[in-house]
Amino acid sequence: MTSTTRDKMIAGAADLMSRRGVNATSMRDVVRHTATPRGSIGHHFPDGKPQLLAEAVRFAGQRVSVRLDKVLSELGVIAGFRAFVTSRRRRLETTQFEAGCPVLAVAVDHYVGETSDKGETRDEATQQHLLDLAHDVFTDWQQVMLLALKREGLEAARATRLATLVVAVIEGTVALCRAARSTQPLNHAQQELELILSEALARKAE
Structure with missing residues (x-):
């Protein structure tokens, strides 16, 4: 299916x-990056x-x-988690550790607005809106993992905690990989998370 100009600009942004964070991503760079x-x-983004x-x-x-829901639904928690981490590892390697997570970038990079003659302007309303969106996304990812764990019999409270752990560890480990320019931190995190998830699922009936 052919992407529209708007779709290309959103994906490009x-x-x-x-790769660069929020403030270093300009409209001009997006146009150049997407050849739009x-x-x-x-026309497509009247609010800039x-x-x-x-x-x-x-x-x-x-x-x-x-993607996460697909692999967890089709493969189960352990194999699905492994497949998902493999895709994150591949993304890091194919971009030579340039590409992290745009949602994490929003969470850690304070939006300062466009640069004018008076310098950068802090736009608190936009900052809060972006943080709210990032929170919604992280919550959704946790919910996907939570539901997968519950499908395999884990009780809700433990599933909630583990879902939070998985999202937090993977997001943080991607940052470690970019700094180290190595997937070793992700390999270690994957091994430990698989052990934790496997043990939790094995004990669900106890």
Whole structure:
């Protein structure tokens, strides 16, 4: 299916945010990165960069949610988790450790607005909106993992804690991998999380 110009710009913004962060991703860079017409910015995103960033967060979040839900549903918790981590590892390696997570970028990078003659301006309303979106995405990822654990018999309270742990560890470990320019931190995290998940599922009937 052919992507529209708007879709290309949203996906391109998500990619650049994963590599550069929020403030270093400009509208001009998105146009150049996606080879789309500069005049399309105002047409597709009348509210400017804040609107594009928000759409990019939603896009990135949904893409991961769909992929995670698919592998967990088809393969089960352990094999599905392993397949998901493999895709994250591949992404790191194929981008030479440039690409992290655009949602994490939003959570840690304070949006300062566009640069004017007076310098950068802090846009607190946009910052809060982006943080709310990032929170919604992280919550959705946790929910996907939570439901998968419950399908395999784990009680809700433990499943909730483990789902939070999985998302937190994987997101944090991707940052470690980028800094080390190595997938070793992710390999270690995967091994330990698989042990924790396997033991929790094995004890569910006790």
